[in-house]
Amino acid sequence: xxxxxxxxxxxxxDDLEAAERFYVDVxxxxxxxxxxxxxxxxxxxxxxxxxxxPLACQSVEGEIPPHxxxxxGHVAFAAGNADLPNWRERLSGFGIPIERLxxxxxxxxxxxxxxxxxxxxxFASPRIWGWNEDPAPTASDSVP
Amino acid sequence: xxxxxxxxxxxxxDDLEAAERFYVDVxxxxxxxxxxxxxxxxxxxxxxxxxxxPLACQSVEGEIPPHxxxxxGHVAFAAGNADLPNWRERLSGFGIPIERLxxxxxxxxxxxxxxxxxxxxxFASPRIWGWNEDPAPTASDSVP
Numbered sequence: 001x002x003x004x005x006x007x008x009x010x011x012x013x014d015d016l017e018a019a020e021r022f023y024v025d026v027x028x029x030x031x032x033x034x035x036x037x038x039x040x041x042x043x044x045x046x047x048x049x050x051x052x053x054p055l056a057c058q059s060v061e062g063e064i065p066p067h068x069x070x071x072x073g074h075v076a077f078a079a080g081n082a083d084l085p086n087w088r089e090r091l092s093g094f095g096i097p098i099e100r101l102x103x104x105x106x107x108x109x110x111x112x113x114x115x116x117x118x119x120x121x122x123f124a125s126p127r128i129w130g131w132n133e134d135p136a137p138t139a140s141d142s143v144p
Numbered sequence: 145x146x147x148x149x150x151x152x153x154x155x156x157x158d159d160l161e162a163a164e165r166f167y168v169d170v171x172x173x174x175x176x177x178x179x180x181x182x183x184x185x186x187x188x189x190x191x192x193x194x195x196x197x198p199l200a201c202q203s204v205e206g207e208i209p210p211h212x213x214x215x216x217g218h219v220a221f222a223a224g225n226a227d228l229p230n231w232r233e234r235l236s237g238f239g240i241p242i243e244r245l246x247x248x249x250x251x252x253x254x255x256x257x258x259x260x261x262x263x264x265x266x267f268a269s270p271r272i273w274g275w276n277e278d279p280a281p282t283a284s285d286s287v288p
Contacts, residue, residue, distance in 0.1 A: 001234055002172020004281060005189035007268055008220035009153040012213065028146020032273070045149035048273060054215065065243045065256045067264040069156065069215035071198065076152035090145055099209045112209045120211040124151055129176070129192060137148060 007047060011073045012054040013117035016040050019051050022116050026094050027077070044077070076110070076122035080133040084111050087123050104128045151191060155217045156198040157261035160184050163195050166260050170238050171221070188221070220254070220266035224277040228255050231267050248272045 013019040020040045023029045029042040029049060038056040042049045054068035079087060088098060091113060099120075100112040108127030115121055126133055157163040164184045167173045173186035173193060182200040186193045198212035223231060232242060235257060243264075244256040252271030259265055270277055 001230060003188055003221035003223070003267070004278065005222050006150065006153045006191045006193065006219060007222040007270060007273075008218070008266065009150045010218040043273075044147055046270075046275070047150045048220075049150065050218070052218075058215075063244070063246060065258075065264050067216040067218040069213035069217050071202075071213035072211040073156075073213045073217070074152070074154040074194070074196075074211040075150060076192075077147040078149050078151040079147070086145060100207070102207060114209075120209050122152065123147070126151060126190075129151075129187075131190070134148065 005046075008050050009047060009075055010050045010052065010067070011075060011115070011117070011119050012069050013051050013115070013119070014053070015116060016051060016053055018116040023049065023051065026091070026096065027121075049075070072114075072118045072120055074120040074122070076124045078126055078134055079111075079123035081107075081109050081125045081127065084109055084123060084125075087111055106130060149190075152194050153191060153219055154194045154196065154211070155219060155259070155261070155263050156213050157195050157259070157263070158197070159260060160195060160197055162260040167193065167195065170235070170240065171265075193219070216258075216262045216264050218264040218266070220268045222270055222278055223255075223267040225251075225253050225269045225271065228253055228267060228269075231255060250274060 023042050024031055029044050032041045032043050034040045038053055040051045054070055058066045058068035060066050096113055102110045106127055108125035110122050110124040112122050167186050168175055173188050176185045176187050178184045182197055184195045198214055202210045202212035204210050240257055242257055246254045250271055252269035254266050254268040257265050
């Protein structure tokens with residue numbers, strides 16, 4: 001018996017509105033729901049990216065078990081090596097610096113940037129883990 | 145242009161060895177690599193779960209942009225509603241308390257527990273986000 005896949009990935013941000021603009025407008029995630037002052041929930045493929053104000057989700061009064069971290073977290077998004085130049089161009093168009101570009105021994109590449117809260121984000125080829133790159137997206141990818 | 149899926153999800157832990165035992169033995173993730181005192185990298189389906197000692201990955205001296213958070217983070221793993229009783233039984237067998245079991249308005253359920261570092265983990269049906277449950281695993285799921 002084993003956990004089969006990650007459904008929700010979580011990051012903490014100090015400014016939910018700035019984070020929502022960044023993740024929707026720049027990274028292209030889909031807004032699912034928001035609660036001002038507490039969270040912004042976004043869809044990325046078959047997964048959710050949950051952005052929380054760490055102070056608001058540490059409350060033990062609600063139904064959800066409390067959590068909430070301080071300091072920069074990290075999430076990587078899959079992007080083929082061929083997509084990375086497009087991401088560089090797109091990020092540059094938004095004035096977002098590329099913090100680092102690493103070519104790994106196995107041939108995959110990683111592009112690092114920061115979200116507005118300072119979290120470390122990465123676009124990386126699945127090849128960095130020894131896997132094949134993802135197939136090109138199809139229309140059915142948007143149907144859960 | 146949009147980020148298509150999450151490749152790496154990250155949590156911070158104070159005891160990497162305890163975390164490795166928990167994520168491998170209890171949750172069934174696959175150990176990919178470890179660096180004692182710094183990280184344990186695990187595979188979960190087509191994604192990676194990265195566990196870091198937050199002090200060790202905050203260093204600005206290495207090649208990787210620094211990150212590292214303190215306080216309980218959160219990750220959810222996909223599990224069908226029919227799988228949740230099996231997870232309850234399994235966790236009980238390891239003496240791991242179920243912190244909360246929530247049935248959502250849309251019909252999906254969430255089961256909450258803590259990892260040894262206190263991170264909030266969840267097994268949840270994709271139905272909680274309005275999606276179909278995942279198809280049953282096949283042998284090809286283990287081939288990247």
